[in-house]
Amino acid sequence: MKYNFRYTLNFSTSFRIIISFILFFSFTGKLFADVCVWRNPERTMVLIFPQARDYKTLDRKISNEREAEIEKLLGKPLDPGERESWSHYEIVGSNGKALGYIIADAEKGEYGVIEVVMGITPDGKVKQVYIQREREREKEFKSKEFLNQFVGKTKDDPIQIGKDIKAGHSLPAEQVALAVKKMLIMFYELH
Amino acid sequence: MNHYKWILFVVALSTYELSAQSLQLSGGFDTRYRKTNGEPNTFELHGAFLNMRKVFSDELGDRLILVTQYDFEDNFQESHFYYTYAQLKGPLGKINLRIGRYVLPFGLLKYYDTERLLLQTMEKQTIDIKTDVGAQVFGYLDDLDYAFSVTNGVGLYWKDVDENKLIIARIGLNFDDNRFGLSYLNGRIFAPATSEFPVEEYSYKRLIAFDLQQYVDLFTIRGELTYGRVDAENTGGGFAGIDYALLPNLDANFKYALWNTGRNEHFIGAGLSYNILTGAYFRFADTFQIKNNKVINNEIQLQIYIEFLNQL
DSSP states (O other): OOOOOSEEOOHHHHHHHHHHHHHHHHHTTOTTOOOOOOSSHHHHHHHHOTTOOEEEEEEEEOOHHHHHHHHHHHTSOOOTTSSSEEEEEEEEOTTSSEEEEEEEEEEEETTEEEEEEEEEOTTSOEEEEEEEEOOOSOOGGGSHHHHGGGTTOOTTSOOOBTTTBOSOOOHHHHHHHHHHHHHHHHHHHHO | OHHHHHHHHHHHHHTOTTOOSOOEEEEEEEEEEEEETTSOOEEEEEEEEEEEEEEEEOSSSEEEEEEEEEEEETTTTEEEEEEEEEEEEOGGGSSEEEEEEEEOOSGGGGTOOOTTSSSOOSHHHHTSOSEEEEEEEEEEETTEEEEEEEEOSOTTOSSOTTOOOEEEEEEEEEOSSEEEEEEEEEEEEEEOOOSSSOOOEEEEEEEEEEEEEEEETTEEEEEEEEEEEETTEEEEEEEEEEEEEEETTEEEEEEEEEEESSSEEEEEEEEEEEEEETTEEEEEEEEEEEETTEEEEEEEEEEEEEEEEEEO
């Protein structure tokens, strides 16, 4: 008994599909967007908010005007994949109230992506910074001494190595500081 | 064309007023040049996919997640749903119910699907199929994760054509830099004919697998050991894969796999993966399949892979 489970498309159908794909993604300007996977989100959420009962996904679209404002505050352009939309997570406690928010960001280190997850209190201060994944040789930026310096920071703080953050001027440390600043600005502008 | 109705159904749901979040749309193109023993060289759009994900939330959190991915293969000559499921999410992901077609939670496949990579893991040897239709309960409890799945065991078919079920259970531990899992599989599996494996076959399998993933500095190490019975024969094998970061945008990839069904069959591969731009990769790989001490297949592949993401 032969079962048919796949469709065979003719050339014109295939052509239309290809053109549709290209036009859709070209006109919406989302080519080469970063498809970032946040591994074990529940585990990270409980690490940062031990009282968490649940979480809610919050998506925000970014207008051109808002993108320009974020880039002005950040002092550099957003990466591809960060310009159109932004997601963060509201952490809900047992009484149904928000305990805070979780945001994830990825920045390029010397040997690949550094994935940073950050907890923010409801009043917009850094609660904790967690390095989820990295492949760097230099590990100072993963130390508690370094990461604890971000706790309590807000978007109005400089968050710069050598100013309010003490560390060697290594690329990974600079990139973690950039990630924290970027996530705080995005939170203030888009939440 | 009935399957297209599922896509329309998900798109229609995305316009539902009570839906809290936007529709996340992602996709990708997998273009390959292949030079294989005894076959003409090919250059084709090996695959393309369109993925849609929609999250519905109530006051306290995410409650329903709808996901579908439609894949096109071999220059759009073939197409099918890779997965399509509805997931009811419990508090903080401690318990979830997933119904529909989904990626099976056996061994490394639970977290690492090599469908669009050049160096493949062992599913074609171990369980024959990667996705199946059924129901799965899974969740996370601190560092521990679990999954229990009952499916039709018929791969890309939608109906249970052999009226036998496939049961998979997996328990795992997750830490910052490593992850371990123990899986059990029991059931009759129907592996449909594909362009790569033209013979369709039934087999009754009972397998147990141990899998691990470890990050060590510039290395990402993955492994899987499988042992059990396929029909009346004992069988077993293993997979080891290593990715090494040569440069910020350049990885070296290696794999070795062994599968024993009476005789040892070896799979050896090496390759490079270059991250051209965010979401765009150029990959190269040379793979060998060795049986009875003879190279029965040598394949050189070049790939350009591009991913998209959008929110509507």
